Amino acid sequence: MTPSETAGFEFLRTWLNDRCGIHYPDKKRDLLEQRLSRVLRVYNVGSFQSLAGKVAGDGQHDIQLAVMHAASTNHTYFFREEDVLEQFRTRILPTFRGRGEYRFWSAACSTGDEAYTMAIIIAETEGLAALRRTQILGTDISAPVVERAELGIYGQRQLEYVPRDILQRYFRPIGMDQYQISPELRACCTFRRMNLKTRPYPFKRPFQAVFCRNVLYYFDKPDQIATIEALFDVTEPGGWLFTSVTENLREMPSRWQIVGSGIARKGT
Ligand SMILES: C[S@@+](CC[C@H](N)C(=O)[O-])C[C@H]1O[C@@H](n2cnc3c(N)ncnc32)[C@H](O)[C@@H]1O
Numbered sequence: 138m139t140p141s142e143t144a145g146f147e148f149l150r151t152w153l154n155d156r157c158g159i160h161y162p163d164k165k166r167d168l169l170e171q172r173l174s175r176v177l178r179v180y181n182v183g184s185f186q187s188l189a190g191k192v193a194g195d196g197q198h199d200i201q202l203a204v205m206h207a208a209s210t211n212h213t214y215f216f217r218e219e220d221v222l223e224q225f226r227t228r229i230l231p232t233f234r235g236r237g238e239y240r241f242w243s244a245a246c247s248t249g250d251e252a253y254t255m256a257i258i259i260a261e262t263e264g265l266a267a268l269r270r271t272q273i274l275g276t277d278i279s280a281p282v283v284e285r286a287e288l289g290i291y292g293q294r295q296l297e298y299v300p301r302d303i304l305q306r307y308f309r310p311i312g313m314d315q316y317q318i319s320p321e322l323r324a325c326c327t328f329r330r331m332n333l334k335t336r337p338y339p340f341k342r343p344f345q346a347v348f349c350r351n352v353l354y355y356f357d358k359p360d361q362i363a364t365i366e367a368l369f370d371v372t373e374p375g376g377w378l379f380t381s382v383t384e385n386l387r388e389m390p391s392r393w394q395i396v397g398s399g400i401a402r403k404g405t
Contacts (some may be wrong), residue, residue, distance in 0.1 A: 138185075141184075141186045142167055142184055142185050142186055143317040144186065144189075145184060145185035145186030145187070145189040145190075146169075146170065146173070146185040146189075147190065148189040148193070149169075149173060149180070149185060149188060149189050149192060149204065150166075150169060152189075152192055152193075152204075153204070153205070153208050154357065156332075156334065157205050157208070157209075157278055157332060158333060158334040158356040158357075158360040158364070159209060159355045159356070159357065160314075160334075160355055160356055160357045160360070161208070161210050163313070168267060169208060172207040172208055173185065173188065173204065173208070175206060175207055176188060176200075176203050176204055176207045177276055180200060180203060184211055188200070188204070192204055197245065202279075202280050202317050205279060206278075206279040206281055206282075207279065209276075209279050209355070210355075211247045211248065211276060211279060211282050212247070212248045212351075212360075213246075213248060213251060213295070213351070214250055214281050214294065214295045214296075214297060214298065215246040215253065215254050215257075215291070215295055215296055215298060215299045216254055216298040216299060217250070217251065217254070217350070217351075218350070218381060218382060218399070219298070220382065220398075221350075221381075221382065221398075221399050221400065222254065222258060224379075224397065224400055225255070225258060225346070226258050226262055227286055229303055229346055229377050230258070230259065230262055230263065232375070233345055234263070236345075237270060237333035237366060238270045238271070238272070238277070239259060239267070239270060239271040239272070239273075239345065240271075240272050240342065240343075240344050240345050241255055241272075241274070241344060241347070241348070242273070242274045242275075242276070242329075242344045242346075242347045242348070242371075243255065243272045243273065243274070243275040243276070243347050243348045243370075244270060244276055244347055244348065244349040244352070244368065245276070245277055245278070245333060245349060245350070245351070245352035246275030246276060246277050246282075246283075246328065247279075247282050247286070248285040248291070248295070249275050249285070249287075249289065249326065249328060249351065250276075250281050250283075250291070250295055251275070251343070251348055252273045252275035252286065252326045252328070253289065253307075253318050253322050255273055255348070256268060256271065256273055256322045256325055256326055257303060257307055257322065259271055260307070260321070260322070261303070265321060266338065268321050268322065268324070268325045271325040272325060272327070273325055273326045273327070274326075274327050274328075274330035274344075275326060275327070275328045275329075275374070276328070276329050276330065276333075277328075277330065277331070277350060278330065278331070278333070278386065279330075280330050283328045283329065283330050286326075286328040287328050289317055289319075289322070289323050290311065290315055290316070290317050290318075291308075291315065291316055291317075291318070292314055292316075293314050295316045296308070296316060299300070305350060306319075306391075307319045307321075308320055310350075313356065321362045328329050333349075333352065333364055333367075334360065334364075336363060336364070336367040336369070337367055337370060337371075338368075338371045340371045343371055343372055343373035344371060344372050344373065344376060345372075345373055345376050345377070346372070346376055346379065347368050347371070347372055347376075347377070347378050348379045349364070349365070349368055349378065349379070349380055349382070350379060350380055350381040350399070351381045351383075351384070353365070353380060353381075353384045354381075354383065354384055355387075358388075358389070361384075361389050362389045362390065362391060362393025365378065365380075365386070365389055365391050365393060365401075366391050366392065369391065369392050369393060369403055372403050373403070374403055374404065374405045375403060375404075375405040376402070376404070377401070377402055377403075377405075378393055378400070378401040378402070379400055380399045380400075380401075381399055382398045382399040384399065386399075386401050392405065
């Protein structure tokens, strides 16, 4: 790379970190270069320097979104990390029984698999009627994945861990090995684009539980801590935070009380 290309690339790397909390350390520099090169091709931009200029400019929302989308990894699937979901099913859901409603947030939801998995677990444990009293919000920084979540169409890779009877109950085959999620599940899940780095979060009513899994490891330590603190502020007293088992909450000092691997609770 020429010095001006390096400067352009470094501007983008810093912008992703400061603006989106997406952290690419030196050892992942090549990966970011590959991903941003794709944006250059698709948007017919000649260089990283020129891309940096566009991202920095006013009114360049589309290209900013494209850079964010290219840099974020959207890998997800239904029933991810069964151990954590088992805790949700057996330990958390019963605490809200009799409350009349369920209010959960899948923060960094990617294509919606996690939000719909929560809805399936609620339907399976509390009965289908409970979905009418359920609001699950899914948010992600990337616009294309939010659109896919709204569509609710999935292929074999994302459905690999869905038991056959669940697949039959909650999905409709639409051909080409694709399945669409049932209307009841779609009705209780809402998807929006949102940057977890823009804090505080704008919710008037607190959530009973927040799933924020497999995203914190893209953030640097101060951002991880600021994020889980901001999640704390929008969770009701006694409510829960789920992270991935690989995202060690003990390394992120905060007001949350850690109750297990990937699970924390807000004091009452
Ligand atoms: C690996 S996926 C995790 C999906 C799901 N939570 C799971 O555990 O399967 C990470 C998601 O985080 C999103 N993401 C990255 N940075 C973000 C930010 N600053 N705000 C919101 N979402 C972000 C990415 O777009 C991506 O869809």
